[in-house]
Amino acid sequence: MLSKSLGGKRGSLVAILAIYIGLLLVAYLNSPNLGNFGITVLSGLFQGMLLFLVAAAMSIVFGLMDVLNLAQGAIFMIGAYVAYDAQHPGGVIDLTAVVPNNDVRFIVALALGFGAGALLGFILERVFLRPLYVRPIFQLVLTFGVSLILIELAQIVWGTTPNSWVEMFGVRENFFVLFGQRFSTYRLFVVGFGFVLIIVIGLLLKRTRLGIIIRAGVEDREMVQSLGINVKAVFTLVFTLGCAVAALGGAVAAPFLGAAPSLANTYLLTAIAAVVLGGMGSYYGTAIASLLVGLAVAVAQDATIGTSLGVLPSITPLLLLILVLLVRPSGLFGSSR
Amino acid sequence: MNDSAPVLAIENIHTFIGQFHILEGASVAVQQGGITVLLGRNGAGKTTTLKSVMGITPPSQGSIHFRGEPLAGKPSNVIAQMGIGYVPEHRAIFRELTVKENLQIAERKRGDLARRGDLIFDLFPDLKRLYGLPGGNLSGGQQQMLAMARALVPENHLLLIDEPSEGLAPVIIEQLMRAITRLTDHASVLLVEQNFRVASRLANDYVIVDEGQSVASGLIANLVNDDALIQRYLGVA
């Protein structure tokens, strides 16, 4: 049984590797030069990391609590709005007078985004989800409803038109030159930050007591509770952290994507694609799948620039999601259940 | 605490699962340092009795006192924290966690595992060898040992052990029995056991559960000679 499951995992790894190589090859063949290829790859990794921030917690929360949080995309969007608002003058929270330095203010903006996500997550789990664990079908419907409310709220507070980021700060303005192309330092910074986060969360799951409890809870919540652990408190903590990370993702993304209501559904569906592709509940599967989806979108964007197929990048994750659900619904690394 | 007061006193509890009235007046007492065994046919309500104590299926009527304190309305994590260790049937260990992590998760205070390590490895020497392996890779007997060891990590006053011998080879059962006998130095035990031979050798007291009610109880030594009672409720001669 062990060897069989290992064999299955190995098959998945080979498949993933083949897809990665295939994607890179398409990107390479499509690029006039190495610089262009590099930009596509960096853009893919950047989008993949943003996805990971939304998808990771979605996957862990689903494994642990059997709740698919459909508000995760809207929380990403809120993170973007909060960071945007904090960085720019004339918003709801005007920090330009308090923190005049743009660089410092951006760090404050990120922290505020993270905090807003944590607050929303805490309220959502404690007030709304907790009474509904006996009726899981309503939980799914409820997170969907909360998502709509957050989008409506954002439109009322910040308007329906997308806000593009104008207040620059150090690292956002910097570029470095490679193969004759200008690369954004900020994107590289986000990708590096994402990699660090993948490892940090991985270690947290592997090494800490909370991590052990989470992994045990994925298997058997009732037993964990019988060992004297307050599983409800763990649920709240994990859910809160998950929403905080998603909102941080939105905040980090805002300097590039701006803040717009459409972020919510785009990132929800794309993240779901990554979660399902990685195998619901599988942490590293989600990380690998997020990068893969990000790369696929970037390659599609690069390949369709200036063609009539401009719709392809936006439906790529949906196509992937539908394909995976049809062919291998347990995902690449999930146990088939 | 009074020496004669039982560690666990279950009095006339009624428990529903969904619409089903599983326990209809069960009373069980476990004495300090003793082993009480619950006997009865399949579906009589033995496992539900343990789950009622743990608060997993809380009783709707009757009372349960642990060391003089009522358990009513407490969630199972709080009940566990009071000093009750639960070893459920089918060896509910965490298959994806290593043996070490399976034991670590049971810690209630930092250093519990370090304090109890010697005792655990003394009772179940195999576990030392298997320390780094995932629980799912262990054999049935090893998993049962791990499940019992897990309940020994914190300082529990009472262990609830459900069907430890089920599906295990006689040699392994022998080893488990020795371990359970030695457990009584540290905790009292409420045991569910179908294997009458095992039960009669381990326990001091018995309670027979039939159709959700406790119908007979006393010293196991007296039951062994009461063929009529055994025949009537347990169907073994």
Add this chain to the structure above:
Amino acid sequence: MNSLKSFLKRDGWMLFIFIGLLAFPFIVATLTGSSPTGVPRGDRMIMRGESVRWQAVLIEVFILSLLAMSYNLLFGFTGVVSFGHALFFGLSGYIFGILLEYTALDTGLATGLGIVLGIAASGLLGLGIGLATLRLKGVYFAIFTLALAEMAYIFFSRLQLTKAEDGFAIGELPVWLDPTQSRLTFYYITLAVFVVGFLLLRRLMASPTGAVFKAIRENEDRAQSIGFNTLRFKLLSLVIAGMMAGAAGILQVMLNKKVGPEMLGLTYTIDPLLMTIIGGTGTLLGPVIGAAGLHLLDVGLRDQVIALGGASIRIADVWGLILGAIFILVVMVFPYGIVGTYQRWRLKRQHRGDPASAATSRAARRQSG
């Protein structure tokens, strides 16, 4: 004679409402002094006056009720969550519209063919989606439908052939059917479709098949272990729901004489979900009451402006938020909705007033234990 009496006692109030709906255009016409058929100008009719205006409102209520009832069949009766119900609604709408506008068929033939093909396609779509995902856990079905609907929405928003996000207008419908010409007829047609749909659903849910649907909702594993092929029943439920939603989509296209990607958008998934939950999940009348209540509220409040502090807020601008708040409130506080809460309240009152029934329930419990 006796059966008529018991029918009247049981369903008399429904018959009463039905007769009320039949007479409604004329009642409004009499009360407001307007014509129930509109005002003639030359050889055309102009849809002006209170009666025809209110007919349009009720027509929308019938269409939304049909959509909500079909959602309820899946969600409330069978326990399957779909986040892509708009797919059925929009797909049949597009098929109907394309047949009318983009083929050389005679208008009458195109209309008939469009109705048949649109509804059939919705049923087939349900079958396909079901075969692909109903075997899996419920969440997978929910996200599959969400993704598929989103994709259809993006596809039709960009498809130049059908005028992309603007959608296309239906130039001509058979005159007797055209709501801009013969709204009164169209009113009775939608009323008939709605009533037939309601009665069919009632029949279905009273049948053994309906009982299996409910068993699947309560506990699919148990229904399976009793020996029912639950997949087949879920498929049936999905196909019927798909066809009902498809019929609603076609009526919507006829009413607005327009097809656009908004018919595939989230709104037409959220609205029936909301109407079902507010009215009463898993009750026959719930979705109808939810649809009527929400739509009438929408019509009544849409143009209202409230002053809040210094700012004035148009209700239409915050309508989504209001809906969301109602939605959360109902899920958290009245999970059984209007009809469900009423039914439970009545059941409780009956039991309280009758000590014998308490004794029987005690006895029944003892037997099951």
